């Protein structure tokens with residue numbers, strides 16, 4: 001499909017019409033690119049993607065928006081429909097393409113593509129279908145916009161944010177899930193309704209999973225600066241715990257109810273994501289409950305898990321997590337929510353082996369070379385490692401070696417890698433993409449490092465070969 005844009009200025013015969021309408025002033029310099037040109041990509045132009053796109057456009061949050069979808073006619077129809085509203089909207093360049101090259105140089109990539117829930121279906125049920133799609137979506141986004149922020153919306157949003165983080169190789173501050181920003185808005189609406197105040201004056205957070213195990217932070221709710229529960233206690237006004245629980249239940253059931261009634265949710269998520277886009281791109285430093293890498297916060301352990309915590313957002317993505325005080329009960333609920341998400345992640349481990357070439361290209365750039373054809377060399381090297389190691393069960397793990405690893409011994413014994421998460425792997429570096437199967441014990445039985453010349457400085461590529469130690473290798477590919 002041809003790129004469709006709302007700002008074409010070419011007339012018949014390639015004449016630039018804009019130049020015929022305006023006469024340059026004497027002594028004027030040619031126009032320079034504007035300093036603050038922002039570009040947003042939205043992947044998936046379904047109910048959610050279009051609600052987000054139209055809210056972003058009406059709120060004048062970007063200079064350029066690129067829409068991507070797998071369905072050509074739907075994409076073309078949606079973009080034309082939006083372009084036809086140009087006379088009523090802030091000026092924005094609207095592009096649409098099936099090709100991710102059109103997303104290049106985006107500041108923010110919002111991913112909404114994917115299956116959605118049927119009435120009554122849980123978000124977690126969508127996991128395997130949407131992980132499969134993400135393998136084709138995230139690597140090209142990362143390749144064409146290596147400095148962007150990725151904002152994940154598709155469900156289950158917390159696990160998919162983790163997947164997007166792994167597939168992109170981005171630092172954790174630049175991969176964010178829309179998380180419970182929406183749940184918190186539902187929560188604030190319900191509290192405002194109970195107290196007959198404006199929802200914007202209610203400060204209240206839902207944290208944890210964007211889903212059934214979410215946690216309501218009752219202890220920190222305030223209205224117009226008044227902490228609600230301690231105020232009620234001070235005034236000796238009795239409130240039923242059950243009333244609070246029912247409000248939280250209504251938040252959790254909110255999405256199910258809308259889906260039962262109209263088939264999908266769209267407007268609220270549109271506004272929710274637009275508010276995140278504003279805070280990020282306009283460097284607002286506002287606090288939003290969004291899905292972040294939460295390991296280590298509030299005693300959350302057991303693996304790398306993304307879930308929602310109130311975080312400060314700005315041009316660099318996540319600027320920090322707010323130190324909100326949680327009661328013991330709230331902490332316990334949050335850790336349980338983390339457990340729910342981690343269980344889903346562990347089921348996935350055998351699923352996230354993504355396309356090696358795409359991942360490498362996203363690190364090293366499209367013209368990378370290693371003594372000839374880069375991608376062939378990589379697959380050869382992979383095979384070599386595999387064949388040389390008789391007892392290898394699976395080849396996995398690609399990333400950049402950190403400086404102090406280069407020139408190290410290439411062979412390791414079982415002692416190097418401990419049972420458990422990949423952080424124990426000696427060769428991990430910040431750019432390491434991933435070695436999956438965190439739930440299994442692995443030993444690294446071989447690895448190689450190659451110098452690869454990409455568009456920038458030469459980098460070292462590590463290819464390692466792992467062997468499971470706990471007898472569960474039958475579950476792995478290549479068996």
Ligand SMILES: NC(=O)C1=CN([C@@H]2O[C@H](COP(=O)(O)OP(=O)(O)OC[C@H]3O[C@@H](n4cnc5c(N)ncnc54)[C@H](O)[C@@H]3O)[C@@H](O)[C@H]2O)C=CC1
Nearest residue numbers: 044045046047048069070113114115116153154155264269
């Ligand atoms: N995080 C949140 O708070 C919310 C998340 N969602 C989630 O957002 C997702 C989208 O929901 P809807 O827009 O209602 O669904 P939809 O079915 O209307 O739209 C999905 C779109 O994704 C496109 N798509 C599928 N595979 C693709 C691929 N490989 N590349 C590009 N595009 C592809 C489809 O063609 C379709 O246009 C669902 O996973 C839903 O559960 C929905 C509401 C709130």
Ligand SMILES: CC(=O)C(=O)O
Nearest residue numbers: 123155182255265269
């Ligand atoms: C569908 C969904 O995740 C929501 O509206 O909360």
